[in-house]
Amino acid sequence: MRHLKDYIYIIYSLTYKVIKDSIRIFSLFCTSSALKGYLIRKKVNFQKDICLRGKMIININKEADVCIGRNFICNGRGYGIDSGSDSHIVVGKGAKLFIGNNTGCSGTSIHCYEEITIGNYVNIGAGTKIFDTDFHSLAWKDRENIKTDIANRKTAPIHIGDHVFIGTRTIIGKGVTIGDRSIIAAGSVVVTNIPSDEIWGGNPAVFIKKQ
Numbered sequence: 001m002r003h004l005k006d007y008i009y010i011i012y013s014l015t016y017k018v019i020k021d022s023i024r025i026f027s028l029f030c031t032s033s034a035l036k037g038y039l040i041r042k043k044v045n046f047q048k049d050i051c052l053r054g055k056m057i058i059n060i061n062k063e064a065d066v067c068i069g070r071n072f073i074c075n076g077r078g079y080g081i082d083s084g085s086d087s088h089i090v091v092g093k094g095a096k097l098f099i100g101n102n103t104g105c106s107g108t109s110i111h112c113y114e115e116i117t118i119g120n121y122v123n124i125g126a127g128t129k130i131f132d133t134d135f136h137s138l139a140w141k142d143r144e145n146i147k148t149d150i151a152n153r154k155t156a157p158i159h160i161g162d163h164v165f166i167g168t169r170t171i172i173g174k175g176v177t178i179g180d181r182s183i184i185a186a187g188s189v190v191v192t193n194i195p196s197d198e199i200w201g202g203n204p205a206v207f208i209k210k211q
Contacts (some may be wrong), residue, residue, distance in 0.1 A: 044068065054079040056087035064091040064112075066098075069120065073104035085127055095132075100162070111135075114174075115157035122160055125168035125186060132158045132174045161196065181211060 035052045042060040046068035054076030060066055076087040085107030091097045092113040105124035110116060113133045118124075137143055137152035156175030160166075164178050167186030172178070177193045184190060185201025185208070194200050197211040 069101035075106035
C-alpha cells in the first residue's frame, strides 16, 4: 500500500509539472506573439528571430523610428538574472531607437525621446536604465507647471558601440557615448563619454583601466 501511494505521488508530481510547464510555454508564446504584433502595428523594422520573453511594457509613438536587429533578446519579468523586474521600452514622438544584431537585455528600462543607438553584440545587465532625457526641466520655475516642465526638459542622444558589456543596475544618462568593447561595472552611473577598450565604474563612473 505504501509503494502504491509513492507511485501515485510520483505520477501526480510529474503530471503537475508537465501541466505547469505547458501553461508557461503557452503563455510565453502568446505574450511574445502579442508583443510582435504590437511592433508590426507600430511599423517597427525588426527581424523575425527576435526573442521577447516575460512581462514587459513597450510603448512606441506612431511617429517614432525604431529598428531592431537580428537575434535581439529582451527578458522581462520571470526571465534573466533579475527575474522580478519588467523590461520597459518607451520611444517618444519623432524619436529614434536603433538596436543592433545579437544584443540582449534583462529587466531593462530604455526611454528614448531623441535618439538612442545600441550596437551589435551588446550585453545589457539586469536592471539597467538608459535615458536620453532628464524627464523634467532643470529650472525650478518650469516645474511649477507640468506643461512647461515637460516642454523644457533636456534631451541628448546616447550612442553605445559594438561589443559593449554593461553591468547590472547601471544608469546611462543623456548625451553619453560609450566606445566599442568597453565595460561598465555593475551599479555605475554613466554621465560622461567613455572611449573604446576601457573599463569604467562607480557613481559617477570613472576610468579604471584599459582592457
